[in-house]
Amino acid sequence: xxxxxxxVKGMNDLLPGELGGEMAPVETWQHVERTARELFARFGYGxxxxxxxxxxxxxxxxxxxETDIVGKEMYTFEDKAGRSLSLRPEGTAPAVxxxxxxxxxxxxxxxxxxxxxxxxRYERMKTGRxxxxxxxxxxxxxxxxxxxxxxxxxxxxxxxEALGLKEVSLNLNSLGDDACRPVFQQKLVEHLTAHRAExxxxxxxxxxxxxxxxxDCKNAKCQAVVxxxxxxxxxxxxxxxxxxxxxxxxxxxxxxxxxxxxxxxxGLDYYTRTTFEFIAAHPALGTASTVGGGGRYDxxxxxxxxxxxxxxxxxxxxxxxxxxxxxxxxxxxxxxxxFIAVADEGSADEAFxxxxxxxxxxLRVEFDTRGGSLKSQMKRADKTRARFALVLGQxxxxxxxxxxxxxxxxxxxxxxxxxxxxTVRAAH
RNA sequence: GCGGCCAUAGCUCAACUGGUUAGAGCGCUGGACUGUGACUCCAGAGGUUACCGGUUCGAUCCCGGUUGGCCGCCCCA
Numbered sequence: 001x002x003x004x005x006x007x008v009k010g011m012n013d014l015l016p017g018e019l020g021g022e023m024a025p026v027e028t029w030q031h032v033e034r035t036a037r038e039l040f041a042r043f044g045y046g047x048x049x050x051x052x053x054x055x056x057x058x059x060x061x062x063x064x065x066e067t068d069i070v071g072k073e074m075y076t077f078e079d080k081a082g083r084s085l086s087l088r089p090e091g092t093a094p095a096v097x098x099x100x101x102x103x104x105x106x107x108x109x110x111x112x113x114x115x116x117x118x119x120x121r122y123e124r125m126k127t128g129r130x131x132x133x134x135x136x137x138x139x140x141x142x143x144x145x146x147x148x149x150x151x152x153x154x155x156x157x158x159x160x161e162a163l164g165l166k167e168v169s170l171n172l173n174s175l176g177d178d179a180c181r182p183v184f185q186q187k188l189v190e191h192l193t194a195h196r197a198e199x200x201x202x203x204x205x206x207x208x209x210x211x212x213x214x215x216d217c218k219n220a221k222c223q224a225v226v227x228x229x230x231x232x233x234x235x236x237x238x239x240x241x242x243x244x245x246x247x248x249x250x251x252x253x254x255x256x257x258x259x260x261x262x263x264x265x266x267g268l269d270y271y272t273r274t275t276f277e278f279i280a281a282h283p284a285l286g287t288a289s290t291v292g293g294g295g296r297y298d299x300x301x302x303x304x305x306x307x308x309x310x311x312x313x314x315x316x317x318x319x320x321x322x323x324x325x326x327x328x329x330x331x332x333x334x335x336x337x338x339f340i341a342v343a344d345e346g347s348a349d350e351a352f353x354x355x356x357x358x359x360x361x362x363l364r365v366e367f368d369t370r371g372g373s374l375k376s377q378m379k380r381a382d383k384t385r386a387r388f389a390l391v392l393g394q395x396x397x398x399x400x401x402x403x404x405x406x407x408x409x410x411x412x413x414x415x416x417x418x419x420x421x422x423t424v425r426a427a428h
Numbered sequence: 429g430c431g432g433c434c435a436u437a438g439c440u441c442a443a444c445u446g447g448u449u450a451g452a453g454c455g456c457u458g459g460a461c462u463g464u465g466a467c468u469c470c471a472g473a474g475g476u477u478a479c480c481g482g483u484u485c486g487a488u489c490c491c492g493g494u495u496g497g498c499c500g501c502c503c504c505a
Contacts (some may be wrong), residue, residue: 068503
């Protein structure tokens with residue numbers, strides 16, 4: 001016996017049907033992905049697939065050196081040539097890198113992409129948070145208009161709707177821009193410093209490192225201080241205020257419901273103006289209640305050496321979405337139309353051939369390649385939830401006729417062996 | 429990165445204060461029913477009690493470490 005090798009901590013296997021354990025079955029994942037692809041195509045978004053590994057500098061410069069993501073959660077390693085590479089911790093930076101690298105700006109004025117794939121962060125795991133997790137996201141590059149922010153939020157809302165997720169609320173905020181955010185931050189630091197003693201230990205530290213984060217603290221005493229703190233929305237400069245107002249108005253035009261939440265700060269440095277999160281109230285997620293989030297990043301392209309173009313995007317956590325949909329997961333796996341059972345050894349080839357032909361004709365056909373007793377094959381037919389069973393033996397071969405037995409009960413349907421597909425379809 | 433809880437069959441769980449062959453239900457396989465699934469009945473397979481070490485005459489149980497999982501903090505998807 002050789003030693004068992006286990007999967008890497010925090011990286012999950014997705015199995016079909018009911019084999020999976022804690023994770024939602026792979027059919028649930030396929031359903032979410034299929035739904036998203038179809039919906040995003042309706043919005044005119046094309047798919048982009050970038051490598052899972054990038055130059056480490058890309059994330060340091062975009063996400064921000066001082067963020068937790070880059071500071072302590074990145075899978076960074078050297079390749080054989082000594083280059084520092086990192087497994088991507090998020091999807092926006094690679095998409096923007098590709099956009100710049102392929103000079104897309106010179107080829108079209110407005111670019112809208114979506115991506116689906118694994119991201120990696122070295123973190124302590126818990127429900128809904130893994131070291132390899134999957135995100136589905138979209139980026140719109142080239143429009144500074146509020147309509148673009150709202151189109152993306154509408155796209156998420158429609159996706160959640162299509163998936164049947166109701167208890168998700170859109171939380172909206174604006175972080176201002178280079179003109180107004182520094183003014184606000186200064187006022188905020190003044191206020192927090194004045195109440196320093198009332199803040200929790202963590203927030204006293206945050207006061208130095210990232211004062212905006214205090215807004216997000218769940219500690220009751222800190223919240224009391226935050227209640228009285230200056231409100232970023234009061235400090236927005238005129239252009240930012242106008243933009244935020246436009247976003248709200250256009251959300252209203254589309255009938256998209258939202259709440260203003262000045263605590264939506266986000267963990268990446270590149271955000272400007274609009275930020276938003278989709279928060280689910282669902283016991284399956286525990287405290288991992290944010291299923292998605294995003295915002296505008298008008299300065300990122302230029303800072304990465306690209307054209308000075310505005311952009312906005314979002315990312316959704318597929319792991320969390322599928323967790324919410326796990327209960328009904330089974331229904332996404334279509335059962336076989338017919339199970340072909342072999343009654344005697346001499347009919348094995350003929351049955352095998354029939355199964356093959358029906359599959360070519362478009363039917364979902366189960367056939368037990370191990371053979372075995374008719375009884376065991378019928379049990380298998382039951383287990384696979386096949387709609388019909390068709391037994392093929394000497395009698396059927398000689399007469400060219402058989403019977404489609406409805407596994408759910410009812411009278412068998414006589415059928416000519418060369419008309420099985422038509423008959424099964426007609427029985428729908 | 430910090431704090432707490434946990435680990436027995438594929439799954440959900442038992443096993444009297446440490447006591448000898450670690451059990452049950454579900455699931456799986458076969459049979460009763462030799463060309464027809466489910467229900468019922470019978471039988472079978474499946475465990476180094478996560479791993480390593482310690483205490484003990486004796487450890488699933490007590491202790492330490494490791495690994496993995498869960499909860500909270502942090503942060504996020």
